Amino acid sequence: MSDTDAQTFIDQTIKGNDVVLFMKGSPEQPRCGFSSLVVQVLDHLGVEYVGVDVLQDDELRDGIKVYSDWPTIPQLYIKTEFIGGADIVREMFQSGELKTALSEKGLLPT
Ligand SMILES: N[C@@H](CCC(=O)N[C@@H](CS)C(=O)NCC(=O)O)C(=O)O
Numbered sequence: 001m002s003d004t005d006a007q008t009f010i011d012q013t014i015k016g017n018d019v020v021l022f023m024k025g026s027p028e029q030p031r032c033g034f035s036s037l038v039v040q041v042l043d044h045l046g047v048e049y050v051g052v053d054v055l056q057d058d059e060l061r062d063g064i065k066v067y068s069d070w071p072t073i074p075q076l077y078i079k080t081e082f083i084g085g086a087d088i089v090r091e092m093f094q095s096g097e098l099k100t101a102l103s104e105k106g107l108l109p110t
Pocket residue numbers: 024032034061071072073074084085086087088
């Protein structure tokens with residue numbers, strides 16, 4: 001896709017879904033340890049999310065870095081807010097902050 005199409009796709013995906021993970025590979029089959037870590041955290045918490053495989057498209061892979069102004073994959077968005085990559089997600093999981101944030105937003109199973 002074109003760079004413009006990539007920005008539009010990214011914007012619509014983030015605005016149209018509560019939790020979006022831009023990752024390498026799919027949630028069923030992550031293709032990098034950093035992406036796999038975030039998948040494991042999200043699955044453990046039981047949150048529903050959309051996974052976007054940036055390896056399917058180079059413009060998407062570069063476009064998400066521009067969109068977020070963040071240089072690496074994975075990238076997690078919750079309710080249109082950029083949360084961070086694997087390091088940040090791991091820290092927020094370990095501190096309990098991620099669970100609290102998701103639960104306050106009504107995104108965890110009751
Ligand atoms: N420390 C990073 C680890 C992620 C990372 O280093 N990703 C690299 C390797 S997968 C990356 O996205 N490089 C640019 C690219 O592959 O396009 C984090 O917290 O997310």
